[in-house]
Amino acid sequence: MRLLETYELGPLTLPNRVLMAPMTRSRAADTVPGPLNAEYYAQRASAGLIISEGTQVSALGQGYPYTPGIHAEQQQAGWRLVTNAVHEAGGRIFAQLWHVGRMGHTSVHGQTPVAPSAIQPAGTIFTPSGLQPVPTPRALAAGELPGIVEEFRQAARRARDAGFDGVEVHGANGYLLDQFLQTGTNHRTDSYGGSVANRARLLLEVTEAVIEVWGADQVGVRVSPGGTFNDIHDDDPAETFHYVAKALDEFGLAYLHVVETSQASPPQGLDHVGGPTALSRSAFSGTLITNGEYTRETAEKVLAEGTADLVAFGRPFIANPDLPERFERNAPLNEGDHDTYYGGDERGYIDYPTLSGVS
Template sequence: MTTLFDPIDLGAIHLSNRIVMAPLTRSRAIAGEVPNPLAVEYYSQRASTGLIISEATQISQSGQGYPNTPGIFTDEQVAGWKAITDAVHARGGKMVAQLWHVGRVSIPDYQPDGGQAVAPSAIAAVGNAMKRDFSMTPFETPRALAVEEIKAIVADYAHAAEQARKAGFDGVEVHGANGYLIDQFLKDGSNQRDDSYGGSVENRSRFLLEVVAAVVAVWGADRVGLRLSPSNGSNGTQDSNPETIFVHAAAALKPFGLAYLHVIEGEPGTPMASWDGAPKLAARMREAFGGPVMLNGGLTRELAEAAIAEGRADLVSVGVPVLANPDLVERWKRNAPLNTPDKATFYGGGARGYTDYPFLEAAEAQATE
């Protein structure tokens, strides 16, 4: 029986186990949206996971929507990431960059010209945006993208993919989930266009497929993954028939032969469980996609083991448990106690709650003192 601790090949990327560090926004980038030097230690501490997916990393200035999130479109940002990937590789780890554009989940504070955020349609996200000083302000109505601008953003994804190669990553993951730009195009609650990018499932999938094709042209399909969230209503981004659009998208991705599909689908009873009545689509998407599927969604060790053992996933990604336990693989292997996550330090700040979580040996030694 396959276990969490068995190796697996995701395309050209060989993983020593099936426990993946999920992308985790930490809002600690320095000036110029350059990765914080502390991130070298933070990520390399967690190199024992089979794969590290970087925190969401904007492909351009217009793609930013939160304070102190890193980019991967300037040479200075690439240099910051190169120090991180070198440290992860020195500890035997593998790491991919998650490429991100927030679309309407932004405000003029982050836009290069101080103008409106962009989106498929001029429909505001639900809720509040976080300003650079971490205070909150209501989302504003975005500007609908012209077709030529959509093509330019596809080119930005290709450029970011090239930058990720220079930065020494093992591959890239396209962020198509959680109410951000690609998800906004997929879901009819946020995409009400009447051109070739709106309406039918084929049209609403077009932007996603163009982005994937552009990134694959840089990396090759065997080093490209994609993250989707069929039942996630983040920032008010929902669809009237998620089964139709997401099963279609998964099937349309099959010919690419991607390294993996990363599906967010919260386990029942966990904080990430989908809204009432949302269909469970990971199994159907897995069948339509035909390649390795990574499952994410509030997974404990027991839930992760069950997902692998039951064949619902080939591997799993976990967030907060890896954030608080740099040696989570060893702890899960030994069924050892876990550190308690410090939620107050999740976003922003310095080393506290970032690089100072104890490894198992230190925790055990402290317990015996």
């Protein structure tokens, strides 16, 4: 079974190819991870690799209440609890570095959200007082962009000092770096807008900065070609994301992590190139992770075809801490409780049974 084969990822030997995808769970009180978070991740240490939930690189980078940061000493200390617990359980964990850009709210951090251009996204956003319209962001000045790069660099240093095994740059799902990539959210006329090379500039600068901290073989990047989540789109996603994958290939990254579908939003404009993972494979020669509603059977198929090297699972890992064992034994999966996905306490977080717990 290919899902259970080992895999060499930079300096790490993964015991299987069943990765835990990054998932916001909104259970970090005051943005600081604690013992509850440590137990949650340690329960899932049998994953080939855990990629942490999105972890904001600055206060302004936070989009939702109760998400963890990695830009302050107490946050770094909280993450050290998590990494220690995962390592003691025999696991491996990368930190996902995140800036939400325009997908934030003044009530969360007291500031106007920022974006490449002052374009208000459609829809609402979860805030401490419930769902609210997403505000119109402030367009970042060109002189502010080196500061964004530096925030990612400093977050990468804190992630290293917190004991992570590597980091993933979040360039997907309609957040800041993705907002710069896509034409629907980037109407700039300076060197960070217009051509695909200009729109990709910030992602590449951030990636280079993070590599300077970690080395390329411990850095991954996540992208969502053709993605529409968070009211985002691109006029020619095949051109944009082929360029991005090819440019990222030059770095010798640990991996490129490709989102096939996000929150039931299918990718657009990529049918003629076989979809997000196939497009990325055509331009990226390194390790490729695919993520998007995979089952045991469909994951086996994509690995057998060679379209991807590793498969990341999201919601199945919420309800099944022992997902690799369940795949090995072809055991039934627990159903997740949607009402407890975001926020709350240990219910729906650390109380799902394992096979050993019900046998």
